[in-house]
Amino acid sequence: MQNFKLVEVLETLNKKRTVYLSLIQKVFNVDESMASNVFDSEIENFKERLKTYYDNEKNKPTLTVLQGTNIFLEVIHLGLSFSKSADLVYLSRLKGTGTAIGYQPTVRGEIFMATNSGSISHISEPVIVKNSEDFRLRTNEQGKLIAHHEIDFSNQSFDYSKDFKIGYCYITYPSGDREISFTDKVKMDKSYSLSPSKAMYNDITFLQSKVIRRALHQTRKATLHNQMEVVESIFEETDMVSLPKQSTTTVTPTKPTSKPTSKPDQQLKPTSNKIEPNFDFEDVKEVEMAEEVEMVQEQKPSIEEGLFDF
Helix, strand or coil: CCCECHHHHHHHHHHCHHHHHHHHHHHHCCCHHHHHHHHHHHHHHHHHHHHHHHHHCCCCCEECHHHHHHHHHHHHHCCCCCCCCCCCEEEEECCCCCCEEEEEECHHHHHHHHHHHCCCCEECCCEEEECCCEEEEEECCCCCEEEEEECCCCCCCCCHHHHEEEEEEEEECCCCCEEEEEEEHHHHHHHHHHCCCHHHHHCHHHHHHHHHHHHHHCCCCCCCCCCHHHHHHHCCHHHCCCCCCCCCCCCCCCCCCCCCCCCHHHCCCCCCCCCCCCCCCCCHHHHHHHCCCCCCCCCCCCCCCCEEEC
């Protein structure tokens, strides 16, 4: 493990234990005793996941002390966890890192951050509609789009190029508003045409994860608290661990939403320099990370007659 400095990374993190305990108290809004438990748990999860990944890879990845400490800092700063069962972050080689280890929030991690920030309160399980099924978007009495979908249970086989019609899910906001988010064949084909792993589009679970990502990308986000101010108040200049750069980008809600129910210190803003993966994983969910698809702002159809057939 000459080029994989896991032992040195763990030593460095433990030397800064008091600094990380202060950060955890601010981010997770817990007392010092609980922060200590969180730190110990995350250190162990971090170590086990990196060690397991290194042992299982034929082409051994690399990890410097700076890379390792940055990954740990950013994940804690986002309020996420390295727990494998929680499934909040990928930890592997990613696009732009070469042989080095990187991290990326999973779909569940993005949902967690959106919920924790107060942007949404719930997102439903996405549904994939086949060409053989009847699907329409109608408007209800309140003028909101709702799905009318007759599911065909007789044919469980699925081929993307022949069967995919549309994917949709419902997003519920803290105000109680509920709206549908959908990705039709035209939009999904844009991703499909750029994908080096087109066979994965034949998997329903893979398509569901893409529908969720698009839905989260288009949510009426509340402006998130810039927690870098919290981090900078904790770390002295001599103790800085190459903190992620601040992002000055804000997202303006399309409609007024209720105030987030979480406390200010819990409103977390993902870093603007996210790393995208560029290789295939064996797990279906992780193969989804093999693609770099440009997310575009999609406009909902204009409501003229209140009926859309697909």
